[in-house]
Amino acid sequence: MEVAVKLIITILFITLIALTMVFFGIFGIAPLTRLVNKVDKEDINTIVVTEEETETDVIIEEELQGLQEDARVTSPVTEEGEVVTQEGVPVKLDVEPGTPDAPQQSNPISEEALPEDTIKLQASAAGFSPNTFTVRSGTAVTLSLTTADDRSHVFKFNDPTLSAVAIGVGTSKTRAITFNAPAKGEYSFFCDVPGHAGRGETGTMTVK
Numbered sequence: 595m596e597v598a599v600k601l602i603i604t605i606l607f608i609t610l611i612a613l614t615m616v617f618f619g620i621f622g623i624a625p626l627t628r629l630v631n632k633v634d635k636e637d638i639n640t641i642v643v644t645e646e647e648t649e650t651d652v653i654i655e656e657e658l659q660g661l662q663e664d665a666r667v668t669s670p671v672t673e674e675g676e677v678v679t680q681e682g683v684p685v686k687l688d689v690e691p692g693t694p695d696a697p698q699q700s701n702p703i704s705e706e707a708l709p710e711d712t713i714k715l716q717a718s719a720a721g722f723s724p725n726t727f728t729v730r731s732g733t734a735v736t737l738s739l740t741t742a743d744d745r746s747h748v749f750k751f752n753d754p755t756l757s758a759v760a761i762g763v764g765t766s767k768t769r770a771i772t773f774n775a776p777a778k779g780e781y782s783f784f785c786d787v788p789g790h791a792g793r794g795e796t797g798t799m800t801v802k
């Protein structure tokens with residue numbers, strides 16, 4: 595009889611220890627371990643992302659240094675086709691040209707270096723050539739302006755919602771700007787050099 599009681603007590607004792615281990619396993623030590631692991635992984639991810647950005651910065655800088663001084667590019671375009679600032683924020687089209695939120699015009703660039711789908715305009719006393727072009731609403735449009743005479747020219751839209759989209763070029767130079775085409779409609783443009791619009795340097799962009 596005494597032996598049976600001892601056996602039952604031993605079994606109960608072992609069961610208690612086992613239950614305690616399971617309890618701590620579920621609610622105690624194991625979740626803590628998981629939490630620590632999670633924190634570690636997040637830290638690692640943060641570090642990795644930072645390193646990637648640094649590497650990208652270095653690559654971009656090297657690429658810029660490798661390019662000729664006169665081949666500085668326009669504002670970057672995301673994979674989704676949105677034109678953004680250097681900080682990755684979508685550009686604004688109703689701000690002063692050249693301000694940080696505006697799409698940036700390139701430095702003087704050769705026409706051959708421009709993307710294939712660039713809309714290439716020439717400006718001279720004879721006007722813009724072509725003086726009409728059509729783009730699709732929302733798409734990233736690269737527009738270039740080349741002077742075809744010995745004057746400077748400044749491309750601007752009349753619509754204040756596109757005030758940021760402007761290109762100013764000197765003699766025999768080409769510059770480009772990239773922006774997302776606005777809502778469907780017709781947008782007239784002109785040369786902002788005094789006297790130039792009056793002699794016919796005007797045109798229309800159609801957005802479909």
Ligand SMILES: [Cu+2]
Pocket residue numbers: 717718746747748785786787790791795
């Ligand atoms: Cu002009």
